[in-house]
Every structure is written in structure tokens, then in C-alpha cells.
Amino acid sequence: MTLRLGEPPVVVNVGVGVHGVSNRRDVFLLPDLWQLHLYGYTARLTVGGTTQAIRPGHVSLIPPGERVSYLYNGRSEHLYAHLRLPDRGPERTVPLMQDAGAETPLLGSLLRQAVAVAPATPVMAAAEVWAALWRVAHLAEAAGPHAAVGAAIAHIESNLAEPLSVPAIARAAGISHNHLTRLFRAEIGDTVVGYIRRRRLEQALHLLRESTLPIPAVAAAVGIADLQAFNKACRRELGASPRAIRSRRTEAAHGGGPPPREETGPDEGSAKP
Structure with a gap:
């Protein structure tokens, strides 16, 4: 499916959905609204006749007008946003269901923040959901041909200010040190x-x-x-x-001036910004 993210969405509703307590199946349709869900459970989702497996950390983005059927295994809780998307900006192709992987904590934080601020500051809630949508749109691109490389890159980008080691990055990506090294060289062209x-x-x-x-x-x-x-x-x-x-x-x-003098000392500790 395609979407445009050139402007913030209009967030109609955002919250925490709890399902599967008294009824194992939900069937519904939102004629005019996109549905963004971040899942914390195992279930099955059927959209347009195609069934998708839901796992913790999966995220779905369902376009308006689609008949949706959920089959739960018990009490099931997810974060959700119902929204209208703009028609400005370049088109992006996004799968209906994706594994958010290393992005799951950040997506959860963005959506929980949207839930917290929506009643008092709906504009801020829209900003948080917009940021989450951009993350979702980039999941497939970041993952590349191998999802482990995408997970490794997401871990690196989220922790650039911290000490980083290849073994720790490999653990975050769920593969061995040597396997990550080989995949990274093949897909990124760098160590x-x-x-x-x-x-x-x-x-x-x-x-x-x-x-x-x-x-x-x-x-x-x-x-x-x-x-x-x-x-x-x-x-x-x-x-x-x-x-x-x-x-x-x-x-x-300031419109030009003499070229700066290149420093010769090794330490910038006393430099003024």
C-alpha cells in the first residue's frame, strides 16, 4: 500500500486497546481512517482476505475502508492510533504488517506519549504519531535484504553517543558476531x-x-x-x-570574512563554540 507523510496526520483517536477478554474475535471497518497498531501479543489478523500472523513487536498500518478481522488467543493489549493522512509529499510503499524489531521500544514510547498528551494537547499527539509513522515507513528500508542488518543499524543509530562494540550490536540484532560482520560487508559495503x-x-x-x-x-x-x-x-x-x-x-x-586559521594543537578542550 502507499501513503504520503508530507504533513502531520489528523489524529482522531489514540489509546491502548484491550481485546480478547470476553470475545475472541473482532470484526470491524473504519471507512475514513487509517489504523496504526503496535502489538504486544500473539494473534491473527485478516485484512482483505489475507491473514497475517501477529507477534509481540509487530506493527500494522491498515488503510481506510478495509474490513478487519482479529482472532485473539486471550487478553490482548496494543497501542493504536486512528488517523487521517495528508495527500502531500512523495508516495511511500509500506507493508501492512512489519516486525518493528529494535524499533519497538521507540515506537511504543512515541505512541504512549501521544496517548498521554492527546486530551490536553492534540497537536503534540499528532507530532508523536507522525514521528511513529515515519519510523514505520522506514522499517522495510532500514531492514534491507536482511532484517538483522536493519536491526543492527537501528541499534547503532539509537546509541551513537554510547560505547558500541560489534559483539553487543550482534546480540541486539539476534545473530553472531561473525555473521553480522559478513552480512554488513555484503550489504552495506563497509565494516x-x-x-x-x-x-x-x-x-x-x-x-x-x-x-x-x-x-x-x-x-x-x-x-x-x-x-x-x-x-x-x-x-x-x-x-x-x-x-x-x-x-x-x-x-x-556573517557573509564571509578571512578564512579561519587551522589549529595546530591536538586538543580542542578549550575551544569556544
């Missing part, structure tokens, strides 16, 4: 360590250019708390010291 290094420096470049965070805070935010190591990594990967990168941003914002 796990190389990918982490590249993403940290890309994030550092963004923060140096676009934020006023002090340079030590930027280093900590991308998981390179040692300032000498951060300075060397910036010089090697970005071609300039953190201070020079920050100065070029400032110079451009």
Missing part, C-alpha cells in the same frame, strides 16, 4: 566499525555546523568523549579541526 565511525563524524559535522553546542559537548554527543581523539578524527575524516569547522559556519552566517 561495522567503519559504519559507526562514518555516522559519528556525519553527526559531528551536523552539530558543529548547525548548533551552538560547545565542542566538548558535540564530541560527547557522538560517542567520542576524548577531545584529542575527536580532534584527530575530525581532521582525518572531515579535513579540518572542530574549531575550524565551527568557524567556517560562523563566517558563512
